Amino acid sequence: MTHEDYKRLAIEALEYSYSPYSHFRVGACLVCENGEVFQGANFENASLGATICAERCAASNAIIKGNRRFKSIYISCDSGYAWPCGICRQVMNEFKSCDMQIWVGGKEVEWKMMKLSQLLPESFGPEDLGV
Numbered sequence: 001m002t003h004e005d006y007k008r009l010a011i012e013a014l015e016y017s018y019s020p021y022s023h024f025r026v027g028a029c030l031v032c033e034n035g036e037v038f039q040g041a042n043f044e045n046a047s048l049g050a051t052i053c054a055e056r057c058a059a060s061n062a063i064i065k066g067n068r069r070f071k072s073i074y075i076s077c078d079s080g081y082a083w084p085c086g087i088c089r090q091v092m093n094e095f096k097s098c099d100m101q102i103w104v105g106g107k108e109v110e111w112k113m114m115k116l117s118q119l120l121p122e123s124f125g126p127e128d129l130g131v
């Protein structure tokens with residue numbers, strides 16, 4: 001799969017979003033170190049704190065298939081950019097492979113990339129607990 005395939009899968013994942021409250025659809029395509037790819041979409045809840053972001057949805061899909069190392073993620077929304085929230089940055093920090101690439105973009109905007117270390121500097125992670 002190519003970079004363009006990952007972008008397409010992130011945009012396609014928008015269709016799986018369940019976002020009746022915010023109407024802010026987010027789709028993600030997570031690329032694991034072994035090349036496996038997992039889509040995710042945000043799904044909201046009437047108890048808003050139970051909402052799951054697209055990034056963590058994709059991570060859950062990868063983790064239950066045994067993946068523990070994430071190489072990159074592509075995140076798309078309907079307009080503008082959807083940079084990952086703080087919780088998702090922390091979750092990706094747990095399973096990052098080297099310096100994970102975070103791509104954001106979509107149908108109407110150019111894609112941008114930042115490294116996870118730029119988005120979550122001086123982070124706390126598994127290495128701090130000897131894992």
Ligand SMILES: [Zn+2]
Pocket residue numbers: 053054055056084085086087088089
């Ligand atoms: Zn999030």
